[in-house]
Amino acid sequence: xxPGVDAxxxxxxRAVTGEAGLISDPTRLLSYECDGLALLQQRPACVVLPRxxxxxxRAVALLHRAGVPIVGRGAGTGLSGGATPxxxxxxxxxxxxxxxxxxxxxxxxxxxQAGLVNVDLSFAAEQxxxxxxxxxxxxxxxxxxGNIGENSGGPHCFKYGSTNRHVLGLTIVRHDGSVLDLSRxxxxxxxxxxxxxxxxxxxxxxxxxxxxxxLMPIQPxxxxxxxxxxxxxxxxxxxxDVIAAGHEPVALEILDRLTIEAVEASIFAAGYPKDxxxxxxxxxxxxxxxxxxxxxxxxAVVRRRGAIDVRRARNAHERKKLWAGRKGAFxxxxxxxxxxxxxxxxxxxxxxxxxxxxxxxxxxxxxxxxSNVFHAGDGNLxxxxxxxxxxxxxxxxxxxAGDEIMELVVKAGGSLTGEHGVGLEKQAAMxxxxxxxxxxxxxxxxDAWDPQRRMNxxxxxxxxxxxxxxxxxxxxx
Amino acid sequence: MNTTSVNAALxxxxxxxxxxxxxxxxxxxxxxxxCPASVGEVSExxxxxxxxxxxxxxxxxxxxLGWCGAAERVDFLLSTRRLVGAxxxxxxxxxxxxxxxxxxxxLNERVSRGGHRLTPxxxxxxxxxxxxxxxxxxxxxxRLRFGPVRHHVLGVEAVLGDGTITRSGGRLVKNVTGxxxxxxxxxxxxxxxxxxxxxxxxxxxxxxxxxxxLSPRDLAHGLELARAARALPLRAVSITLASLATPAGxxxxxxxxxxxxxxAAVEAELAALCASWRGAQVQEDVAARAxxxxxxxxTSFSESSQAxxxxxxEPAQLSKLLSDxxxxxxxxTWPRHVAVQPLEARIDLGLPPHVAPALLRDFARxxxxxxxxxxxxxxxxxxxxxxxxxxxxxxxxLPGLELMRxxxxxxxxxGVFARGRFAGGL
Numbered sequence: 001x002x003p004g005v006d007a008x009x010x011x012x013x014r015a016v017t018g019e020a021g022l023i024s025d026p027t028r029l030l031s032y033e034c035d036g037l038a039l040l041q042q043r044p045a046c047v048v049l050p051r052x053x054x055x056x057x058r059a060v061a062l063l064h065r066a067g068v069p070i071v072g073r074g075a076g077t078g079l080s081g082g083a084t085p086x087x088x089x090x091x092x093x094x095x096x097x098x099x100x101x102x103x104x105x106x107x108x109x110x111x112x113q114a115g116l117v118n119v120d121l122s123f124a125a126e127q128x129x130x131x132x133x134x135x136x137x138x139x140x141x142x143x144x145x146g147n148i149g150e151n152s153g154g155p156h157c158f159k160y161g162s163t164n165r166h167v168l169g170l171t172i173v174r175h176d177g178s179v180l181d182l183s184r185x186x187x188x189x190x191x192x193x194x195x196x197x198x199x200x201x202x203x204x205x206x207x208x209x210x211x212x213x214x215l216m217p218i219q220p221x222x223x224x225x226x227x228x229x230x231x232x233x234x235x236x237x238x239x240x241d242v243i244a245a246g247h248e249p250v251a252l253e254i255l256d257r258l259t260i261e262a263v264e265a266s267i268f269a270a271g272y273p274k275d276x277x278x279x280x281x282x283x284x285x286x287x288x289x290x291x292x293x294x295x296x297x298x299x300a301v302v303r304r305r306g307a308i309d310v311r312r313a314r315n316a317h318e319r320k321k322l323w324a325g326r327k328g329a330f331x332x333x334x335x336x337x338x339x340x341x342x343x344x345x346x347x348x349x350x351x352x353x354x355x356x357x358x359x360x361x362x363x364x365x366x367x368x369x370x371s372n373v374f375h376a377g378d379g380n381l382x383x384x385x386x387x388x389x390x391x392x393x394x395x396x397x398x399x400x401a402g403d404e405i406m407e408l409v410v411k412a413g414g415s416l417t418g419e420h421g422v423g424l425e426k427q428a429a430m431x432x433x434x435x436x437x438x439x440x441x442x443x444x445x446x447d448a449w450d451p452q453r454r455m456n457x458x459x460x461x462x463x464x465x466x467x468x469x470x471x472x473x474x475x476x477x
Numbered sequence: 478m479n480t481t482s483v484n485a486a487l488x489x490x491x492x493x494x495x496x497x498x499x500x501x502x503x504x505x506x507x508x509x510x511x512c513p514a515s516v517g518e519v520s521e522x523x524x525x526x527x528x529x530x531x532x533x534x535x536x537x538x539x540x541x542l543g544w545c546g547a548a549e550r551v552d553f554l555l556s557t558r559r560l561v562g563a564x565x566x567x568x569x570x571x572x573x574x575x576x577x578x579x580x581x582x583x584l585n586e587r588v589s590r591g592g593h594r595l596t597p598x599x600x601x602x603x604x605x606x607x608x609x610x611x612x613x614x615x616x617x618x619x620r621l622r623f624g625p626v627r628h629h630v631l632g633v634e635a636v637l638g639d640g641t642i643t644r645s646g647g648r649l650v651k652n653v654t655g656x657x658x659x660x661x662x663x664x665x666x667x668x669x670x671x672x673x674x675x676x677x678x679x680x681x682x683x684x685x686x687x688x689x690x691l692s693p694r695d696l697a698h699g700l701e702l703a704r705a706a707r708a709l710p711l712r713a714v715s716i717t718l719a720s721l722a723t724p725a726g727x728x729x730x731x732x733x734x735x736x737x738x739x740x741a742a743v744e745a746e747l748a749a750l751c752a753s754w755r756g757a758q759v760q761e762d763v764a765a766r767a768x769x770x771x772x773x774x775x776t777s778f779s780e781s782s783q784a785x786x787x788x789x790x791e792p793a794q795l796s797k798l799l800s801d802x803x804x805x806x807x808x809x810t811w812p813r814h815v816a817v818q819p820l821e822a823r824i825d826l827g828l829p830p831h832v833a834p835a836l837l838r839d840f841a842r843x844x845x846x847x848x849x850x851x852x853x854x855x856x857x858x859x860x861x862x863x864x865x866x867x868x869x870x871x872x873x874x875l876p877g878l879e880l881m882r883x884x885x886x887x888x889x890x891x892g893v894f895a896r897g898r899f900a901g902g903l
Contacts, residue, residue: 106793151653162651164660165628182876186854187789187823188614188625189664190872191900192881196627196660200653220710244569246592246681287710289745290738346649350569378651418651433654438643441888442656448883460655
């Protein structure tokens, strides 16, 4: 036990959250050693699981007074190490805050606790003809609060935008346990846009405990189509052409051959053709006429770009199956190797083919297995490298490839992350995108929220020497 | 420093030809105006201000200076109007990075040449710059379809009060790298930085446009028809319910919808809307656009001689808020200059010119009280300073004001950007 978290503090925390809301047993703490970036592990000193904003505020106030660093955590599905614990620090988890507090059909909003699982909100809204648009692949596990931290996306964010477009109000527990109530819904911010600034701040500005989100009406007609290609280039070029022609489908997702093979061999099997080099999943929605005309034009583009077959989902069941394959792709990769490094970079949509080729080359040069499944419509690539973390040399090559992929993408006008966040994984690479004054400005803004820098410390901004930060990404011996 | 020495110092940086004078608000005294031609000159001007403790108001063309209150002190204005031209324009990627001083009219031309359309669609586009629009957080009449302007700013270059040139975001349609400081700057009315470059997401130019007009029996009927449109399978660009008084008196309510997009989609939407709005008149394409632009300009109430109120609430509260506000107008016996965006729950109220400041202030206070009671807000625009005496033009209470002050003092510790203009005295 570290000096900050002692028996007296644990007793005080227990008094706030109850016995079930505090974990300090080393064995149980093992589950919190990492998030979805399993390369980085650090056991927290304790885990606090509040049930309400008030409990969260009281617990954070106690931790603040004791000088204990705090890492907020939703479901721990993040892939950039944003919820990796810090040594001697506490995790404040949202797992017991899963209530839908209000569902306002007339205003098309929902007020939820931050630990609500993403998909549960859409399930609840569905009976009212509404849905919550951000739909990360992990939506069956990840929380709305975690999505706020990372400004998460998902396939349907191509049309509807990432999480920040859908957040209307927040209740935030700040670094010292004070509560900032921004929950009153306003058309435009009164004063500075604190909401817009908070979303995507990776837990460094505070912990969102209650969230008001916008819900969208379910469209009358939805068409999902699978276009099948003999080469990945054709799929990439199709997407570039669809964007350039000004079409607005809801989603454009590409899966390559290795991904298809893994999906088809898994419980997520969607009926993707195993002999295809790539498939492009296209979804359009809206009025019947809108969907029909859009889809006809999009399919003409994909055929021109070499699609050898086009399969249209005939009903909701088939549509669900096609999407289950896409969303289960990351899980299915477990069939290739025990571990998966999911990169998350964004490229200009005019350069999809060139940069997909480039990322593949980088992996192959290091003898690594790389598969692609990505949000092509947004230019958000996910080059996935399958590896075994017990093999230190392979881990080294994976990290090296990850670095080079980021470098390649940034040089081509792209960006480090489209939806997973910077966290620890991409922290050192921030200097490739932002100069020193821009990073200093981010630090200044952070200091306004958290002057002691104890909320999720050591993430996102490379405050220290980059060399030191690279050290953080080395797995423990 | 007196005005003469400020002018001389500004001229050393931007050249004497680019130093003039302008009011910091339509009813404020003139102050020196510097128009830099590069981000480097912007930086030099702000370094000068930081060194000599000068207070600066950043502006574009100055069309929205009346949206703010009075600054405590202004030593010079810094206009970005000479910072024009695209930094990068990728029509095939649907993105554009442009210097902040480009007028919205020029920008519209530029993006239309690439087959795109720009949001926000703001009134009198030749009289405002993209930098000013973003700094004011000004959304357009097309907000129903495209959302507020803050959703479409992909990244910015911004110069802080000490002259530091910084960047936030990027030029990509999806990006979560670093804190979204561009969200903080959008709508900060030049109290945190000078925006010098802005990257925007573009939208496909429509193949077909339609403008639908109907005369409802009365206000309630108009609202009912607007609500009915919400349930139809269409994505209207705007739906506006307006009543614009003439010298002869109050005018009846008129209901307008704008549709555009792919040809087949617009035709289907038009058929659905006309079936619901029986007896509606339809204009298409060029005529439709002209009518839409005319109503947009007429309902923006943005002339500096006319004070206006921008009210908003949650959609479910709109009828009550509207009814209460119209009752206040009736009590004041002021003509009805009202534009309602029913599906966004926005009300713009043009207030009569030449009204005694005390009456204007009293009306604004009462309207804000009504809006607050219905969970909404009221922004007083272009009211004379006398009318704002003791009245914050933005809001009476700001959640998070202390944090906002801290953000401001972190980003502008020397207080270069003139204080007191924005909400909460920021």
